[in-house]
Amino acid sequence: MKVHKPILSQIPIALKSIFEDGYYADKVIERHFKMSRGKWGSRDRKFFAESVYDIVRWYRRINESLPKPHQNDFSAITEAYLGLKEIDYPSIESFVGVNAQFFKEAYDSSNDFGVVASYPDWIIERVYKECGKEKGEHILNAMNTQAPLYLRVNPLKGTCEQVMQSLKSEGIDAQIVQTSDSALIIQNRKNVFVTQAFKSGMFEVQDLGSQAIAPFLQPSPKQRVLDLCAGAGGKTLHLAQLMENKGKIVATDIHERKLTELKRRARRNQVDLIETRLAENKWFKRQKGKMDRILLDVPCSGLGVIKRNPDTKWKLQEDRISELIDIQRGILKQAAPMIKPEGKLVYSTCSILPSENQEQVKWFLETHEGWDLEEEVSLLPHENNTDGFYMARLKLVK
Template sequence: MRIHRPLADAVVGTLQEIFLNKRQADRAIEYVLKSNRKWGSRDRGFIAENTYEIVRWWRMLHFVIEAPESLNKYHFWQAFGAWQLLKAKHANSDEALFRLPDWVEFSKVNTNRIFSRYEEAKNIRKIIESVPDWLDALGEAELGTEKWNKEIHALNQQAPVILRVNSLKSNREHVADLLGDEDINADYNNELPDGLILEGRPSVFKTSMFKDGFFEVQDAASQLVAPMLDVKAGMRVIDACAGAGGKTLHIAALMENKGRIIAMDVEERKLQELQKRARRAGAMNLETRLIEPKTIKRLQESADRLLLDVPCSGLGVIRRNPDAKWKLTPEFIENLRTIQYTILTQYSSMLKKGGKMVFATCSLLPSESEDHVRRFLAEQGEQWELLEERRTSPAEDGYDGFYMACLQRK
């Protein structure tokens, strides 16, 4: 394996943007990929994959290169070099002879020391699984040692690319055939009527199928949320924390564009993105509303179905967003818990009697999920009935870590 200097420069520069300038990883990578139109798909793949993986394993790499708390460009080059060496060590025998280029940035990289430190790291879960101290302690406290060991290991594996075919425009068999024509292999998931699991990590956003709204990229766990609402054509549905609208669009497809969906959020920019996605998807039965002080009161007892996909830590999806674990704090999660329960207790008033509400999070933590539902039922159980709940597990079923519960208002 040969490392090309411009690509290594790009990775190191992107890492500095993420860790020193606090840019989101996906945006930092997108920016650098747009900076050089001459890079081919292999070059772009090298930059994106290496950046994400180094971010994912940052604490472990920080440990093996024995970096100080205060970092400079030299330490990111060291981390890049250590990652190449560790990859080669775990690769096929042909890669075992890999050596770093004779560049000044690698002049102080001690291969034997890196391998020795890596062996030490294997005995310390928070280092080998590359998580902050507080997050490792929190995960163990809420899930137990055995389950946390499995989940944090699974969350460090690369997530598959899964599509939700837009049934307003096509079906998964047709889309699978069209993808095959572009040498993109797709398989079915029997639990997901509209789901396709892709082989490898092809760039699907450039395909005409995506631009024409034939599919969205959406994990299997996320695809389970909208069906739990049990929507019917002609209903009035509120998606109260819609964001950019992945689940909103799924609801529109399930309703066959009949009825009315009100997609709400506190951020205008997310609703604007949802409007763009809705046009592409051909979802015609939805409107967007910015949540303002009187919005919830005005919509009291107006919805047949209500989705509360509340803001959360995102710990169930960090395999897709590995930089999140370096930005989260205990205080932030504690504040989120308050927001989550406030949304559940206040927004639930928008549901009609006899209607169904789904409360969902993409967190592994019961304190952000099951605990809220238990408390809600304890306090308002005479008005509500729990019909169904489910938790998905990266370790057990390979899905992102979601919790979802369907409650009916009596």
């Protein structure tokens, strides 16, 4: 494809926003799309987004393969990437004239796994320590691949076949995922958010692994359910659909903007059993013994979703994991008193680290009497073609 100068010139700017200014890659790309509205076509947007994500994903390997004077120069990094991909591009003023042959030789010659797989050393060391070297390398390599695009069909609005037909009429090829009764995978990556099926609430975009969490809680119609770390409500909406829009779901979070987005999504999905609340200790204390089910999709390192969020590699710091472990235990302690006898609680993360997963559940069972572990599941990127997720279902037996 022909790459235009205005698009090329924006890639180094986007990289600066991500690596120096601290913005998340998806938000940076979204902002550039808004700025270029009416100027870029769909192929331009696709090229820009894929290039930025790819450079972020392979940043260490690209950067360390450049001569030292050009390292951490976002224009040189962009130029090197374009040469690596053998993309014919026009020169722009900020490009430095990277020698493509020398760069390629350096790119292919490293034997350091951290450079080759493009992760900071501390992540590799942590994953080796917790998962083992061989398994750890399989996981880390798998997370360097592009994430499949999965949809979760809203059974309150239609069937998988109806969604497939609707998308097909707009040029999007979707196929049923055989291991699920409500998931589709998109074969040709296009913008599904502009489709009529999405606007009418027939589906949500959600990774296949993430789709496993709400059913794992085993909710039923007419129950009282708490989604304590609801965020923007992807799993909340799934719970509502599994409950056939009957009963009560209370969705809490510490960010009001996320709950506002949840309410907007609930309206589009035509779901009306969800009550949103800012997380408040006083309210939690009043709910003692009132919940049939509780979902704790707790804040975590996000090391299982690097396929989708490759900038996690460079933004996450190791001391943050210790902070998150304390936060996760605090949430478990806060939630436990709210469950009814014989009620069930699911603890879930999008992390691959046992310290955030199995070890947290072990700690909870050792410090809280009357609870049994019914089941736990780990989904790993190299085994399941999903993001990395962990879920454990606990039951209050007395």
